[in-house]
Amino acid sequence: MDMKESKNKQKLNAGADAVLLIDVLNDLEFPGGDKVLPWAERLVTPLRALCAKARRAGIPVIYVNDNYKIWKGERESVYAHCTRRGARGRRVSQQLKPTEDDYFILKPRHSAFFATPLLPLLEELKIKRLVLTGIATNLCVLMTAHDASMHRFPIIVLSDCCAAETDFDHNAVLTQLQEYFGVTICRSTELRFAGRSSRWRKSK
Numbered sequence: 001m002d003m004k005e006s007k008n009k010q011k012l013n014a015g016a017d018a019v020l021l022i023d024v025l026n027d028l029e030f031p032g033g034d035k036v037l038p039w040a041e042r043l044v045t046p047l048r049a050l051c052a053k054a055r056r057a058g059i060p061v062i063y064v065n066d067n068y069k070i071w072k073g074e075r076e077s078v079y080a081h082c083t084r085r086g087a088r089g090r091r092v093s094q095q096l097k098p099t100e101d102d103y104f105i106l107k108p109r110h111s112a113f114f115a116t117p118l119l120p121l122l123e124e125l126k127i128k129r130l131v132l133t134g135i136a137t138n139l140c141v142l143m144t145a146h147d148a149s150m151h152r153f154p155i156i157v158l159s160d161c162c163a164a165e166t167d168f169d170h171n172a173v174l175t176q177l178q179e180y181f182g183v184t185i186c187r188s189t190e191l192r193f194a195g196r197s198s199r200w201r202k203s204k
Contacts, residue, residue: 010156010186013194014058018127019050021063022112022134022141024096027082028089032165039163039170040092040135047096047133047161050188055101057193060125062103064112064144075104110143119151129154131191133161138169142177149181156184158191 024047028037051061063075070077075098082093098104107116122130130153134141141162148155157177164170177183 009190009192010184011192011194012054012057012059012131015126016128017131018060018062018122018125018129019054019131020112020133020144021047021051021061021065021096021098022132022144023064023066023136024134025063025065025078025082025093025098026089026135027068027084027087027093028135029087033088035165036136036163037088037092039165040089043133043161043163044092044095046158046188050133050158050161050191051102053191053193055099059193060103060127061098061101062105062118062121063098064105064107064116064118066140067106067108071106074106078106110140111147112140112144113147113151114143122153127153129156131156131158133158135163136169137162137164138173139164142173145177145181145183149183154184155181156186156191158188159185160187160189 028040054061065078068078068081070081079093079097083090103121105116105118107114112118130148132141132145132155141157145155145157157174159174162170174185178185
């Protein structure tokens, strides 16, 4: 469900790049969620590895997540909702739990930019390029990539760290983003990381 590996390695740099995790805390209790589940389970291993490398390199990891109508709490409340007993996405959400050093933003709609503080956060961190991952490729990842493009961010979308209901939905969007928006499509294994810059460590 991910495109072939290219020969163009991408180097990420602390102080310039950020990794966005879109709706990865997800109960998958929506129509079609059963079809997304196998692909969501498949992205866990590469996405966990990516986040670990980004954290070590001092590259911000930013969760932008559906609110599930939980507006009185944030990270822990959403996590508890998505990992409740019986939730289809429980195991995926458990394995992708954010750390205390990660940023966490609630969103009301599909795009990570719409009615959220994401843009001011990126400006504060002086982020120049975005690496997009998440669920679903053809909905929230697509809408976020569209808005990121409108804000003139260069974009990388990781094909092995996104999931949709079908191969067709996933690959059609990746092709569209690459051909019409100039988005770089690659796998997480194609990324290289610059050394840590303490300047960009999130304060406690």
